[in-house]
Amino acid sequence: MPQNSLPDYRILPLDVAERMAHIKQRECVLKIDHVGKVFTQKRHQTVALEDINFDIHRREFVCVVGPSGCGKSTLIRILAGLEDTTSGRILVDGQPVNGPGPDRGMVFQKYTLFPWMDVCRNVMFGIEMGGTSKTEARREAMQWLQIVGLEQFATSFPHQLSGGMQQRVAIVRALAARPRVLLMDESFSALDAQTRLKMQNYLMEIWRKIDITIVFITHDLDEAIYLADRILVLKPRPGRVEEVIEVPLSRPRRATQMTSDEFLATKAHLEALIRSFGDNTEETDEGEEDFNIPLLTLVTDKAE
């Protein structure tokens, strides 16, 4: 890799720099304030997160990346209120949060549509929980379904939809409850590459149109760079913020930008960063080296 021919990922193009400055002037929607998390099982303690500090501004798109087990899911579950902090706190619009609430919508990696409700009623669920009447909720739900092009599936049940469609419904279900922040934990990782790209474009399209702040967890670096304004890189054992990267790509994003020099430079840096975490840990992680393959299963590596 002719790495030195790539530009420095820290140099933002003018329009991006302007946009970043603009975002940072906006109010802080989600504040992660000295958050730490320790899991205690019997006598064994796991420090999942240690002193995480991060401010997310209104209408910002933040991705969180890091090696497996660095505490990404733990962090987003804490943001959603599904997990308590051991220390520190989470503030939404300056108010400390306590438990899950409709101001923070979440899209999970697993498909979590309610299987006994049809698509429309799934989307209506969050709207109705906010106190809207049924007829009004139905009208709003249909509008949301139109946005993601699923209005003809309104009366289908989740098990009749493909995985990608289910995740689209899950996204609008979360958005229809009008949250301030949308939290997504590897929501596209079960989809194939093409569907995933489509979903990424859908998501950015929706995000552009409405007032929503997104925190998106992924282990796919391409996805993180393609989507994010800023990327939060976590380092494992214990989970800490290693670096915050401002993505040097202008918006609106196109798939063609994935081969641009800025993109490649950012990716090269992220890859090196994440590889460096793997080196100094002796644990049996998903390292490529030292695979003990039983002899019988070895086939010849010579081309025939």
Add this chain to the structure above:
Amino acid sequence: MPSLAASWRLYGRTDRTARGVFGILAVLLPLLTWSAVSYLPFIWHPQILITDPGGEDYLESGMRMKRADFNRAVDEMRAKKLPAPQGIATNPVYFPSPGEVLSAFAHAFTSSAPTGAEHSITQAFGHSIRIIFWGFVISSLIGVPLGVLCGALPAMARLIEPSVDFFRYLPAPAFGALAVAILGIYDAPKIAIIVIGTLFQQILVIANTTRKLDFALIEAARTLGARGLRLLFRVVIPGILPDLYRDQRILLGWAWTYLIVAELIGTSSGITWFITQQARYQHFDNVYAAMALIGIVGLGTDMVLGLLARKFFTWKRENA
């Protein structure tokens, strides 16, 4: 018929034809076996029904005896040059043929026995069904809500489940005398026995079903702003409904097993009274007719309930 072969593989697929074929075989095979044992004289038939006692004076026609004893009697008579006894191979009296049971079945429905509280098998059975119905309804009215609450609220589970577990191990019949002393001798103690037999299992089974609801759905609902009663009624209950229904089906069968005990305490009544009465007079064909009736009604109810489940819970994959 590749689907028939596939049905024999572990977790293999079945299709409509295969299910139909196996469904018919499931009824036909036991009936055929029963008929074969009953009507083919070379299968089993360990006894001889005497038709003509011949020269043996302790024999009477209509008597049943072991084949070996009969052969000895025949040899004896032959040796004495007396007419040998005649007889046909038969099964013991406790093993009637399908035809006998069928005619007893028809007879039981048309005739009426003038003794006892109920006069015919239908009345006796009707009484049994009323006992089961009320026992199961009362048990469910308490057990289902309590079970769901135990499954959904950790505090409830901690408070209630230990005592439920305690009572669960006490056999319901042990409460028989107590129930009669408190509730009198008529239907109330019988219903109470069914309730005692069903309720404690019901609470635990339904609590477990409630706990097994996919927790991710609860979390998703929470992030959408659902909590408290709305979470319970909009997510928990609809989510467990198919499994709850299946539990209730199993528990209804459970309630039936307590019927015999329940009907023996106080004044004996219902189908149990009918069965004991008929068995006393060795009318085993009537006994089997009554047992067949219980079985058929049980199977029929369960099949109807199963069909309804497929209709109501199409979203559950196992019903699709």
